[in-house]
Amino acid sequence: MSKAAELEDFALYGGPVKAEVILDGKEVVNYGGCSYLGLTGHPVAEAAATKALEQYGLAASIARAYGVANPVLLELEQVAARFFGTEAAFCAAAGYLASPLAISALTDTNTRLYVDQVCHHSLVFGAQATGQPIERYTHNLGWDDPEALRDFVLQTLRPGEKPLFAMDGITGLLGDISPVPEFVRLADEFDGIVYVDDAHAVGVLGDNGRGTAEYFGIDSDRVCFGATFSKALGGLGGVIFGPEHFVARARSSAMARGSNLGSIPHAAAAIALMEHLMADKAPIQKLHRNIRVFKTLLQELGVSLPAFPTSISSFAFGSYDDHAAMQRNLLQDHGIFLCHSNYTGAGPEGLIRIAVFADHSDDHLDHLIRALTPYLSK
Numbered sequence: 001m002s003k004a005a006e007l008e009d010f011a012l013y014g015g016p017v018k019a020e021v022i023l024d025g026k027e028v029v030n031y032g033g034c035s036y037l038g039l040t041g042h043p044v045a046e047a048a049a050t051k052a053l054e055q056y057g058l059a060a061s062i063a064r065a066y067g068v069a070n071p072v073l074l075e076l077e078q079v080a081a082r083f084f085g086t087e088a089a090f091c092a093a094a095g096y097l098a099s100p101l102a103i104s105a106l107t108d109t110n111t112r113l114y115v116d117q118v119c120h121h122s123l124v125f126g127a128q129a130t131g132q133p134i135e136r137y138t139h140n141l142g143w144d145d146p147e148a149l150r151d152f153v154l155q156t157l158r159p160g161e162k163p164l165f166a167m168d169g170i171t172g173l174l175g176d177i178s179p180v181p182e183f184v185r186l187a188d189e190f191d192g193i194v195y196v197d198d199a200h201a202v203g204v205l206g207d208n209g210r211g212t213a214e215y216f217g218i219d220s221d222r223v224c225f226g227a228t229f230s231k232a233l234g235g236l237g238g239v240i241f242g243p244e245h246f247v248a249r250a251r252s253s254a255m256a257r258g259s260n261l262g263s264i265p266h267a268a269a270a271i272a273l274m275e276h277l278m279a280d281k282a283p284i285q286k287l288h289r290n291i292r293v294f295k296t297l298l299q300e301l302g303v304s305l306p307a308f309p310t311s312i313s314s315f316a317f318g319s320y321d322d323h324a325a326m327q328r329n330l331l332q333d334h335g336i337f338l339c340h341s342n343y344t345g346a347g348p349e350g351l352i353r354i355a356v357f358a359d360h361s362d363d364h365l366d367h368l369i370r371a372l373t374p375y376l377s378k
Helices: 003-008 043-056 071-084 095-106 121-130 146-156 180-190 212-216 244-251 264-279 282-300 320-334 362-376
Strands: 020-023 026-030 088-092 111-116 134-137 162-168 193-197 223-228 238-242 312-315 339-341 351-355
Touching: 026 362, 043 264, 071 088, 071 238, 071 264, 088 095, 088 244, 095 121, 095 162, 095 193, 095 223, 095 238, 095 244, 111 121, 111 146, 121 162, 121 193, 134 146, 146 180, 162 180, 180 193, 180 212, 180 223, 212 223, 223 244, 238 244, 282 312, 282 362, 320 339, 320 351, 320 362
Parallel strands: 111 134, 111 162, 162 193, 193 223
Antiparallel strands: 020 026, 088 238, 223 238, 312 351, 339 351
């Protein structure tokens, strides 16, 4: 079967995508996707979304540029700023839009953009849409050789230009964390800005799930963040958060004025889930525990992993066909679904990507390790 045919051969899932999911009518343990806190389909979200749907319908069909606003969408931004502990937040209809919105708003005519080589395509798209010069820096260079990264900036930044550094907080396939503090230091030195797409970090990093800012203890007015409600937060939509002067630029940008602000029921669900997490940290604590347990077990099998407390563990052990066969066999023989991905950052053989969620049990993790052992102990 060709790769194109494989992509078209979908398994159909029923019910919310959580640690246990129905695929083609069969219950399986799921390690694919991004429901890191297991909040997809949570009762508080469903109740809030249903109430908002009944009261307001699906979408706010009048833009704020005309002087009107939906109260649920306004409340979403207030709650998001409180959840992230930032001065302000601005929300968009989709997570994919957060990075283009933020990058376009933060870019001036004298900006040179520095974009991670393996970041999400939304950052690349946002950078290209500005029409400003773009440099692609080597992934993890800030960890491996900070001086080489600084030299790269010195060699490429022209007189009168200011840098905008754009990166994923956690890379969605590799599961490593970008060296954000190193970029903050460079932004201070070269009078620049740092933009971090925290889509895979929100809900995962930090005691409160606030992402890379909380993980590193970053408090800088040079840093702006973007994220999505569709991963750990179990909803839908994008969010930009950080200092008021950055968020205000995004809010007043032409791209924001010309785009729909999103689904009102989804906004209500996101509000309910953020308030739930602010009141109860148990899902975050359980996720952190599961990450520690699983990565320890995987390393005991000889898998080399980055030393980061992220939900994602990715590795290769053979060819493309070896990985595809393992994925297929684990699903058919063990009732386990995981991803064989050729996403940005993978080689031609692809990577096995395993995402651990808060609602995985010890039995789930032990079962997965037993199923992986024959493949990884060769």
